[in-house]
Amino acid sequence: MSIVLTVAELTDLVAEVLVRHGLARDSARCVAGVVAAAERDGSRSHGLFRLPGYVATLKSGWIDGNARPVVTEVAPGVVAVDAANGFAQPALAAGSPLLIAKARSQGIAAMAIRNSHHFAALWPDVEPFAEAGFVALACVNARSRVAPWGATRKFLGTNPMAFACPRDGAPPLVWDQASSVIAQGEVLLAARDGHDLPDGVGLDAAGQATNDPRAVLDGGAMLPFGGHKGSGIAFMVEILAAAVTGGRFGFEDGSAAFPGAQTSNAGECVILIDPARAGGTDVGSRIAGLFEGFAAAGVSRLPGDARYARRSRSIAEGVSIPAETYETVQRLLAG
Structure with missing residues (x-):
């Protein structure tokens, strides 16, 4: 099951989450725009998947929301x-x-x-x-x-x-x-979903090659x-x-x-x-x-062609968001 939102609705939703957790509204609109654009274009590793990280960072005090x-x-x-x-x-x-x-x-x-x-x-x-x-x-x-x-x-x-x-x-x-070799977001997604990494992507904490995304994230290194x-x-x-x-x-x-x-x-x-x-x-x-x-x-x-195709579909049909992801966003919005 999935929830379908327009790009504008998705941008508004992300912006409200960020404002809720301390980001100034004008800055929230800027950040929400790129999060929604990534989700719209199918770049899921940099879309709503990262929203909890934005919120956690704002709550930590590491960044100045104002x-x-x-x-x-x-x-x-x-x-x-x-x-x-x-x-x-x-x-x-x-x-x-x-x-x-x-x-x-x-x-x-x-x-x-x-x-x-x-x-x-x-x-x-x-x-x-x-x-x-x-x-x-x-x-x-x-x-x-x-x-x-x-x-x-x-x-x-x-x-x-x-x-x-x-x-x-x-x-x-x-x-x-x-x-x-791959973006860090892809390693995070693999860890979340329980998938192995391809060969040659990372090392564990001992400096040995590994296919385990958690070993890469837990003291290891990407290549x-x-x-x-x-x-x-x-x-x-x-x-x-x-x-x-x-x-x-x-x-x-x-x-x-x-x-x-x-x-x-x-x-x-x-x-x-x-x-x-x-x-x-x-x-x-x-x-x-x-x-x-x-x-x-x-x-x-050519580079970007697949993204543009996904963008066209999202604009015409709406952005399809997995129900579990949408529930996470709603929890963040609730505080």
Whole structure:
């Protein structure tokens, strides 16, 4: 059995849960939007499944539910945002108008967000920029969960990155991936549902390979995708999202002092490029030609296509929520 809600109804419901547990209403709308978007598009590991984690983090005192982001113009092509120990989405929303203006003027601009908590999928951060005509790249660091290549204990975060570019006559191409073999949310789902992990995903507390998601979560570590290649990308994200922004490194995480906290106080780096100002000509049709080449090579589905298909169904038919999940949301709403 399932409950069917419109996207707007789902967003309102999530926002009310977050407000109920101490998040300012304007910030709650920002966060609820990305939670509902993930559920709408079938990204269940970053949708309602994470709502109890948001609530637990708010209740723990690890995050400031009334945080007001502070936007600073630090250079002609750089916007800095201090999220003030709040969620990343309100900070992104606060800095985006200036970031867009700079990218339109300069051709390229970056936003450096620090002192923020990002607990959501990353693709919602970049897709709107591509809809506005930009090529966008974002990356976020997080608390230590991944053992670098050759190590036996966790040190780096899952450190996701997302990319988006516009397409003529079609929604943007968007991808979002962790630097680990799978996202941490997938490990949490496997633990909840009693499923084994594939080979090569994680280590136990003794540094031995394991397929048990609970062993990975209980003192173990996840592994980077592609071995040393993914490890290098996770390191790059740590530099861009933490060192460059002034955010905390993953190993500096202090959430353990706040029982129940599930988020990381870390950083995010967002880079926008305006194709019209980058020196190329006829960029839109060239990108379309690139996609045609993918199809000619036998690629039947581009990144994001399945998400867009699920989105269309959700908009037309409503978002189907398992009854057990809906009951959990109602319990959270009741306090």
